[in-house]
Amino acid sequence: MRRSECRPLRSASRHPVPGFRMLPSARLVPASVRRAQSSIHSSSCFFMDLKTLLSSLNEFASLSFAESWDNVGLLVEPSPPHTVNTLFLTNDLTEEVMEEALQKKADLILSYHPPIFRPMKHITWKTWKERLVIRALENRVAIYSPHTAYDAAPQGVNSWLAKGLGTCTTRPIHPSKAPNYPTEGTHRLEFSANHSQDLDKVLSAVKGVGGVSVTSSPARCDGEEQTRISLNCTQKALMQVLAFLSQDRQLYQKTEILSLEKPLLLHTGMGRLCTLDDSAPLATMIEQIKRHLKLSHLRLALGVGRTLESPVKVVAVCAGSGGSVLQGVEADLYLTGEMSHHDVLDAASKGINVILCEHSNTERGFLSDLQEMLGVHLENKINIIVSETDRDPLHVV
Numbered sequence: 001m002r003r004s005e006c007r008p009l010r011s012a013s014r015h016p017v018p019g020f021r022m023l024p025s026a027r028l029v030p031a032s033v034r035r036a037q038s039s040i041h042s043s044s045c046f047f048m049d050l051k052t053l054l055s056s057l058n059e060f061a062s063l064s065f066a067e068s069w070d071n072v073g074l075l076v077e078p079s080p081p082h083t084v085n086t087l088f089l090t091n092d093l094t095e096e097v098m099e100e101a102l103q104k105k106a107d108l109i110l111s112y113h114p115p116i117f118r119p120m121k122h123i124t125w126k127t128w129k130e131r132l133v134i135r136a137l138e139n140r141v142a143i144y145s146p147h148t149a150y151d152a153a154p155q156g157v158n159s160w161l162a163k164g165l166g167t168c169t170t171r172p173i174h175p176s177k178a179p180n181y182p183t184e185g186t187h188r189l190e191f192s193a194n195h196s197q198d199l200d201k202v203l204s205a206v207k208g209v210g211g212v213s214v215t216s217s218p219a220r221c222d223g224e225e226q227t228r229i230s231l232n233c234t235q236k237a238l239m240q241v242l243a244f245l246s247q248d249r250q251l252y253q254k255t256e257i258l259s260l261e262k263p264l265l266l267h268t269g270m271g272r273l274c275t276l277d278d279s280a281p282l283a284t285m286i287e288q289i290k291r292h293l294k295l296s297h298l299r300l301a302l303g304v305g306r307t308l309e310s311p312v313k314v315v316a317v318c319a320g321s322g323g324s325v326l327q328g329v330e331a332d333l334y335l336t337g338e339m340s341h342h343d344v345l346d347a348a349s350k351g352i353n354v355i356l357c358e359h360s361n362t363e364r365g366f367l368s369d370l371q372e373m374l375g376v377h378l379e380n381k382i383n384i385i386v387s388e389t390d391r392d393p394l395h396v397v
Contacts, residue, residue, distance in 0.1 A: 001003060003238060010027075011024065012242040016380075017244075017370045020138065020299050023370070024071070027060040028037070028077050029129050035162060035327055039218050040379060044046070046085065046380070046381050046382055046383075047083040047085050047381075047382065048083065048084050048378070048382050049081065049082075049084075050077070050080070050082040050083065050084055050107075050142055051080075051265060051376070052107065053084050053087075053108065053382070054073075054074060056377065056378055057110075057144065057146070057374075058196060060153075060373070060374065060377050061146060061149050061150055061153035062155060063146065063149050063151065063154075063383045064101055064149075064179035065148070065149040065151075065152035065153055065176055065268060066146070066147060066148045066149040066152070067270075068147040069078075069118060069246070070114070070147050070148045070149075071114045071117050071145070071147075072114065072145055072147050072148065072149055073144065073145070074142065074143075074144050074223060074272065075114060075115065075116045075143045075144065075145055076116075076133055076136045076137065076138075076141070077142050077143070078140040078142060079139060082107070082140065083107065083200055083288050083384060084107040084108045084142070084382055085104070085105075085107055085382055086104065086105055086106050086107050086108075086382065086383040086384075086385065087107070087108050087110060087374070087382055087383065087384045088101045088104060088106035088110065088386070088387065089110050089112075089367045089370060089371060089384065089385065089387065090109065090111050090367070090386075090387040090390040091111070091114070091360050091363055091364040091367060091387075091390050092111065092112070092113050092114045092115075092360060092390055093109060093111035093113070093115040093132060093143065094128075094390070095128050095131060095132065095204045095276070096386050096389050097390050098132055098136070100388065100389045101141065101391075102135070102138060102139055104139070104385060104387075104390075106141055106369055107140070107141060107142065107276070108141070108142045108143075108144060109136070109142070109143045109144070110144050110145070110360065111143060111145050111148065111361060111369070112145065112146065112157075112366075113131055113145065113146060113147060113360075114145035114147055115132050115143065115145070115264075116129065116133070116213070117145075120133070122310045123320045128373055131170055132339050141214070143179060147282075148270070150234060150370075151270060151319060152269050152270055152322070153171070154267040154268055154310035155373060156366070157319045157320075157362075157363050157366045158172075158270070158271060158272045158317055158318065158319050159272065160270045160365065160366040160369050160382055161272070161292075161317050161319050161335070161362055161363075161366075162274050162315075162317050163292065164288055164289050164291070164292025164293065165274050165285065165288065165289070165315055165317075165335075166274060166276060166277075166278075166280070166288060167276070167277045167299045168274040168276045168277060169257055169273055169274070169277075170268070170273065170275075171266070171267075171273055172266075172268060172269025172270060172271060172272060172273075172275045173250040173269065173270060173271030173272065173273050173316060173318070173325055173326070173329055174269050174270040174271060174325060175240075175265060175266065175268065175269035176265045176268040176269040176270075177261075177262040177264060177265065178262045178263050178264075178265060179262070184213070184231035184232065185211070185212075185213070185233050185234055185237075186233075186234055186235050186238075186259065186260055186269075187232070187233055187234075187235065187238045187244075187257055187258065187259055187260060188229050188230060188231070188232050188233075188257070188260055188313065189230070189233060189238060189241060189255060189256070189257050189258075190228065190229065190230045190231075190256045190257075190258070191228075191229055191245065191251055191252075191255040191256070192219055192221060192226045192227065192228050192229070192254050193226060193227050193229060193251060194224060194225075194226050194227075197290075198205045198225055202251070203216065203229070204247075205244050206229070206231055206241055206244065209237050209241055209244075210237060211233055211234040211237040212232070212233045212237045212241065213230065213232050213233075214230070214231045214232050215229075215230050215231070216228065217274055218228045218232070223349050229305070232260070236316070238257070242255070252346045258267040259378070270315045270318070270325050271316065271317060271322065271326065272315055272316075272318075273314065273315075273316055273317075273331065274314070274315045275313065275314050275317075275328065276312065276315070277315040277324070278315070279311040279313065281309050281310065281311060281312070281314055282306065282307070282308050282310050282311075282312050282333065282353055283303075283308040283309065284310075285299065285315070285333060285344045285355075286355065289335065289363070292359055292365070293357055293362065293365060294365065295357060295361060296356055296396075297396045298352050298356065299354055299355070299356040300353070300354070300356075300358045301344050301347070301348045301353065301354040301356075302348065302353055303332075303350065303353045303354075304336050304345070304349055304350075304351050304352040305351055305356070306351060310332075310353070311332070312333050312353070313332055314330070314331045314332050314333075315331055315332065315333045315334075315335055315364040316329040316331040316333070316334050316335070317336070318334075318335075318336045318365055319336070319337065319361075319363045319366075320336070320337045320338075320362060321336070321337060321338050321339070322334065322335075322336030322337065322338070322339055322361060323336075323338075323340050323343040324337045326339070326343075326347070327343065327346075331352060332353065333352065333354075333355065334347055334352055334353070334354045334355065335355045335357075335362075336354075336355075336357075336362060337356065337357055337358055337359035337360065337361060337362040337363070338358065338359050339354065339356060340358055358392050358394050359392065360391075360393050361393045364390065364392070367386045367387075368386060371384050371385075
């Protein structure tokens with residue numbers, strides 16, 4: 001083991017180490033008391049198995065919320081078993097941040113941005129991202145990235161960013177869809193067969209197509225007893241079923257096809273559209289955003305015909321790079337980290353003000369909230385610390 005000061009418990013009951021008292025959940029302890037207890041936690045020998053911890057992290061914010069193009073989840077895993085005493089939070093995992101994580105004896109690094117995004121063809125000392133992987137494995141440190149799963153989550157990055165606007169109602173700009181509901185398949189196909197047709201042959205044929213689930217029920221149409229057949233299927237299976245039904249004109253003409261859509265998750269998704277309880281001058285919004293993000297400067301593009309005194313009622317928010325998420329959204333103000341030059345021009349031409357704060361400045365402050373929320377969610381079973389060296393690479397000079 002790399003740690004000499006503490007060892008994971010061997011007892012299956014996971015009782016505390018003798019001499020250590022299990023602290024109550026942060027949910028029941030006032031913030032001032034939690035801060036006073038932080039020094040106790042830093043020396044406690046509490047551990048979680050990596051697999052158990054990953055399951056808990058997924059319960060906190062499901063990786064199914066992430067965009068399909070993203071690379072989320074466990075990116076680097078030491079050989080099992082691997083126990084976690086210290087969870088280290090960072091927005092970006094640079095070599096400087098990795099050095100800090102090793103000094104603070106991290107067992108798992110939660111890096112909001114995935115340090116591994118494009119496939120690696122080799123792991124050598126040549127590039128900084130390859131070196132991160134090498135150092136993590138040499139020191140038995142796992143790396144996990146939630147990225148857009150945390151963007152979409154109800155208690156995630158975009159909801160935190162919206163807090164800086166003041167009292168408002170919010171909804172996702174692009175709501176997420178339920179991952180596994182209502183059923184498998186993309187289409188539902190329904191048709192009726194009368195008893196003069198060879199029903200057993202029809203059912204046998206459609207059930208023989210892969211990717212199809214079939215149900216049947218008695219029905220009555222125009223005074224005639226019939227059987228209503230309903231099947232859920234994939235796009236590929238749909239074409240095969242239709243090819244079979246087209247051989248029987250009566251069946252084919254009675255066929256209905258429905259496209260299945262998974263229900264929207266009302267509080268989960270990309271971006272946030274925020275309607276302020278009370279409109280405020282743009283100048284006031286700028287100062288509120290600066291305070292929330294702890295920034296002395298930000299970039300502003302005034303919408304055509306707007307001034308610093310123009311009222312703001314609706315704000316479209318997207319942490320990080322917001323060009324694609326905010327495009328076409330009707331609002332008085334766009335708030336994001338970065339947008340392309342032409343996207344800014346397009347928004348301004350429509351009278352929309354644009355505030356750019358640099359990419360990670362719209363994300364990093366969330367880590368303090370995340371530290372507290374995960375402490376509650378994980379019932380203070382492990383130490384959770386936030387990087388002190390992580391920072392946006394761009395500075396105003």
